[in-house]
Amino acid sequence: MAVSSLTLSFASTALTNRLYVRDSTSTALTSRRIIACSSNTSSDEAEGKCKRRTIAIGIGALSLNLFPARPLLAEGIPENYVAFVDKIDGYSYYYPSDWREFDFRGHDSAFKDRYLQLQNVRLSFIPTDKTDIHDLGPMEEVVLNLVRNVFSAPTQVDNIVDMQERTIDGRTYCTFEYILTSPNFSRAAFATIAIGNGRYYTLIVGANERRWRRVRNKLKVVADSFKVLDI
Template sequence: MAVSSLSLSLVPRTFKDKLNEPRWSESPRASELPLHHAIACSCDRTTGFDEEISGNCKRRPLLLGVVGSLTASLLPASSLLAQEMPANYRAFVDLSDGYSYYYPSDWREFDFRGHDSAFKDRYLQLQNVRVRFIPTDKKDIHDMGPMDEVVSNLVKNIYATPNQIANIFDTQERTVDGRDYYTFEYELRSPNFASCSFATIAVANGRFYTLTVAANERRWRRVRNKLKVVADSFKVLDI
């Protein structure tokens, strides 16, 4: 099935669901793990891949001590992420929605409409990472089709708007813990603006996951390697 034929309706989330789900960030030192629930109000989850604007839904973290049953449920993910955490990065883990990734430690969480989580540079808002997912009946990313075909369709027909020219620079495939991922670098150029991004996609838990990390084209050479760490860190977890 072509990617474009997928429903773009995101898995619905309710306030009650978000209130009870474990979502947390950990610092580079595994011995100092600030754990938190992220409480989010319900917001529009029907946005298509091509709409990328900020929303008004506010996610408010509550800091919790490393105690009780919450700690027991988070320890496996914590130990996994702490094994190879690079310096100057933090880890975001969403055990309820089944994914994790690293982000630069000086970035701040923000709301990005249609996305499940997002962090941005405190000064450069266009330098950011965000994650979203949509339902799928596929079991693995290979079920979506050949890598080049899937990536081309996503970038040119879904990520790019009608007035943008899309260029794909590189595509890579990797397998981690038996799960397959496609990671690709691309540019979207319009008459007055251009941005560059890495995206990593995967299929698991009846969902098609997408992580995108982007920056202004003028800064891309300076931050490319830093953002590639984020793209390569994305993992889906069994839920």
């Protein structure tokens, strides 16, 4: 059953705030899972700690009435990926279907490889009065500041490999590849930044540099899939 043809109807719209949808060809798929956050937020929830409810829904006779998520679903989820849609905080991205969710301090959402914990994706955001990433300054300087002063530790040497910009629905995204080298360890990653909804979003997906050649293309799909949703 193609994902784009799914339709889902619920009496309560509160259960559509966070949506996980697997690709249509995954043989491991046995359910659809929807996780909702309470609208009565507390100070802990402001840090991404919200009360969640999980519902498992069988594959048969699914009908989807999730209009904000439709444009993302209609594009077709790549094989062996899952679409994560957060309608409360206004963003979405794909992640590999064999990864699992975990708590990453200071981040709103995060998923990691079941066996290689350093192979993961996480997303965070901070408030901003800017409306576009170019309002932050020249992209070369913005990216260098992020990698050198935010992402890396004092003992790490940074190397920015590549930087790309794209515009989707009038919103600018910047994705860059970088490597952080420590005396005994190196990590490579992609990061994608964007601004919307009064928030400065940062998505990072990476792995141990020794595995980077094998997983780079797989993780690039995650970095390129990040989108800001209007809320």
